[in-house]
Amino acid sequence: ICCFYRSPAAGAMAWSENMDTLLANQAGLDAFRTFLKSEFSEENVEFWLACEDFKKTESREKITSKAKMIYSEFIVADAPKEINIDFSTRDLISKNIAEPTLKCFDEAQKLVYSLMAKDSFPRFLKSEVYRKLVNSQQVGNHKRWLPFL
Template sequence: MPVKCCFYRSNTGETMAWSESVDTLLANKDGLAAFRTFLKSEFSEENVEFWLACEDFKKTKSPTKITSKAQKIYSDFIQADAPKEINIDFHTKNDISQNISEPTLSCFDNAQRLIYSLMAKDSFPRFLRSEVYKELVKKHQDRNQKRWLPFL
């Protein structure tokens, strides 16, 4: 059984770990930044921005902040002709529109689930095949190779 070194965790390993799941990628600051860069290059960064806005929204405690943040998310991502309008089905959009006057912390859950699924099934696999991701992996591999060469 191979022994893993416990003293050094390479950036290559971390970068490679992003390919495990969209959750791993979104939970990592550098992974999220790389994914956003990729999505911007495809003009679809509104999806990850919406997902992040929802994650932040769900942590809101103050009732007045819940209302103001919900309105901001709605005007930025949901309403017709929103500046960062996400692509969700009519029923989901309609449900949010009908309930936005009295928002709850779960009012965007269905839309967030749809966008997450879209990212996981569509954007994430394309990201893993992208030059952005391949270059990052290669850069970390090259850096690690140079770092360890003197010890060979």
């Protein structure tokens, strides 16, 4: 049986499989952020990451303070990194921010994830940033056939 050997450097190719693979990899996340910055839309991934961090918060005081920080940075109208979400989602968060729960940003996070997956992620895979990463890894990754695997 003959099998293809993949070096660990083949990571960039794997990112194209789905956005979760990309976001779970620090190098992939860094490359995606660089791309989003070039498109002036890095607030989406920054909001998504802030929500992921927020969901791990354990103390009541930190839940309240982190929720207010996320709200003022991404949700409130004219926020410094305002995300593009519909009025009803924004309104629901505004009503719940006084007594936030770990789920208070879930709907907005799903919307932003969906927007990135349908719009930014496919453009990233066609971008120069991504192409250069894949090409640099392919040059350094001599493909070998290992008949003993």
